[in-house]
Amino acid sequence: xxxxxxRKRKALKRINSFTLVELLLxxxxxxxxxxxxxxxxxxxYLNLSSNNTARNIAFLMRYAQARAIAExxxxxxxxxxxxKRCWLEKESVETPGLFEKVYSRLARDIILPRDxxxxxxxxxxxFYPDGKIDSAKIYIICNNDIKFTISTQGQIGxxxxxxxxx
Numbered sequence: 001x002x003x004x005x006x007r008k009r010k011a012l013k014r015i016n017s018f019t020l021v022e023l024l025l026x027x028x029x030x031x032x033x034x035x036x037x038x039x040x041x042x043x044x045y046l047n048l049s050s051n052n053t054a055r056n057i058a059f060l061m062r063y064a065q066a067r068a069i070a071e072x073x074x075x076x077x078x079x080x081x082x083x084k085r086c087w088l089e090k091e092s093v094e095t096p097g098l099f100e101k102v103y104s105r106l107a108r109d110i111i112l113p114r115d116x117x118x119x120x121x122x123x124x125x126x127f128y129p130d131g132k133i134d135s136a137k138i139y140i141i142c143n144n145d146i147k148f149t150i151s152t153q154g155q156i157g158x159x160x161x162x163x164x165x166x
Contacts, residue, residue, distance in 0.1 A: 046142050049113045054140045054148035054161050056110050057086065057118070061125065061133070061152070061159045063106055064088050068127040075102070076124035079138075084112040089124075117141040125152065133159070 057077075064075040067090070074091040076099060087109045089099035112118060122136035133152040140148040149162045 046115055047147070050116055050140050050142040050147040053110070053112060053116050053118070054150060057138060057140075058150050058159050058161050060086070060088060060107065060110060061127075061150070064127045065131065065133060065159070067102075067107075068129050069131050072129040074099075074129065075127040077127070078124045079118055079120040081118060081120075084117070086110045086112075086118065115142060 061077060064077055067073075068075045071090075073093070076089050076091075077086060078089060079086045088102040088107045090102050092098045092100050117140075119139040119141060120136065121138070122134055125136045125138075126134045136152050138150040139146050140150070147163070151160050151162070152158065153160075
């Protein structure tokens with residue numbers, strides 16, 4: 001009887017465990033699935049990143065327009081494609097013609113992600129106290145493909161984001 005119980009335990013042990021070959025096969029299959037899904041995740045990440053960049057720049061432009069009207073001051077949005085950033089400046093009250101960088105919770109510098117470039121047809125974009133904006137087109141470029149265009153209409157001061165090059 002004791003010998004029979006020992007054999008059953010050994011048989012159960014073999015049934016409940018995996019062999020090294022089975023484990024390696026599962027790891028290889030998972031590796032193949034991950035290998036196929038990584039490019040898809042990268043493309044999704046770049047699309048989300050370019051979308052976020054376009055929305056942040058448009059928000060900063062709308063903020064600059066609102067502050068220019070409220071404070072009766074000139075504002076400008078600068079782009080530095082070499083350092084991949086953009087920032088907002090306000091004309092000094094004491095020294096007209098001299099612009100100072102705006103520091104606030106809503107008007108922070110925008111630092112562009114590594115794979116995204118911004119091309120501004122007009123640099124800087126000016127915002128006036130009467131609500132007008134310089135007419136400009138700003139392109140958000142990802143992998144040498146224009147993903148978004150931010151355009152302004154000078155007389156009515158409208159900021160618009162579109163999904164492709166206009």
